Amino acid sequence: MSFLKKIQERFSSNTVVENPQPVVQAPVIKHEFCNFETAYRIGLLSLHTEQDVVNEYKKKLEKMGFEVDALLYIDSQEPVPGLFLPTYNYEDLDKRTLLPNSPRTDRFSIKRFDLLFNLYFKPYPQLVHVSNMSYAKCRVGPYIDNIKEYVDLMMPMDQVRTIQDLIETINTILKLKPYERKLD
Numbered sequence: 001m002s003f004l005k006k007i008q009e010r011f012s013s014n015t016v017v018e019n020p021q022p023v024v025q026a027p028v029i030k031h032e033f034c035n036f037e038t039a040y041r042i043g044l045l046s047l048h049t050e051q052d053v054v055n056e057y058k059k060k061l062e063k064m065g066f067e068v069d070a071l072l073y074i075d076s077q078e079p080v081p082g083l084f085l086p087t088y089n090y091e092d093l094d095k096r097t098l099l100p101n102s103p104r105t106d107r108f109s110i111k112r113f114d115l116l117f118n119l120y121f122k123p124y125p126q127l128v129h130v131s132n133m134s135y136a137k138c139r140v141g142p143y144i145d146n147i148k149e150y151v152d153l154m155m156p157m158d159q160v161r162t163i164q165d166l167i168e169t170i171n172t173i174l175k176l177k178p179y180e181r182k183l184d
Contacts, residue, residue: 065179
């Protein structure tokens with residue numbers, strides 16, 4: 001492999017690491033199982049290619065009374081037209097570590113979600129890092145060996161082939177119902 005090719009490969013932002021290890025140590029956060037019935041704030045983390053599915057799910061959750069934020073990662077260096085959900089890309093990454101380092105990802109990470117849904121199947125270090133740094137009470141994601149340290153509640157992957165299947169599995173397991181405000 002040529003020297004130039006190695007340099008390009010090193011700085012490519014769309015690489016998937018088999019065992020992503022965070023370079024930055026995550027803050028000490030008490031993650032716990034959060035009953036969906038008591039959850040109110042939900043975060044959605046995914047790739048930009050799943051924008052339509054994530055947006056539909058976001059709208060569905062908002063109609064049910066939840067407060068929902070989404071953040072999508074653009075895994076290419078070329079601009080992507082037609083994106084309307086908040087995103088971060090190569091320009092928002094630390095040039096040395098290639099991990100997210102921007103105000104947008106920081107705001108999303110420190111937001112105190114009750115549930116953070118990791119809606120991706122490949123362990124992109126840029127997505128795993130945001131999940132790892134998250135202050136969410138409970139991080140939910142697919143059962144993937146490479147990211148099990150960064151997910152608190154793992155969804156079975158038996159019948160899951162697409163992000164839509166993963167969303168349906170999450171809804172079924174967490175018993176998705178409209179949010180009801182508890183009056184004391």
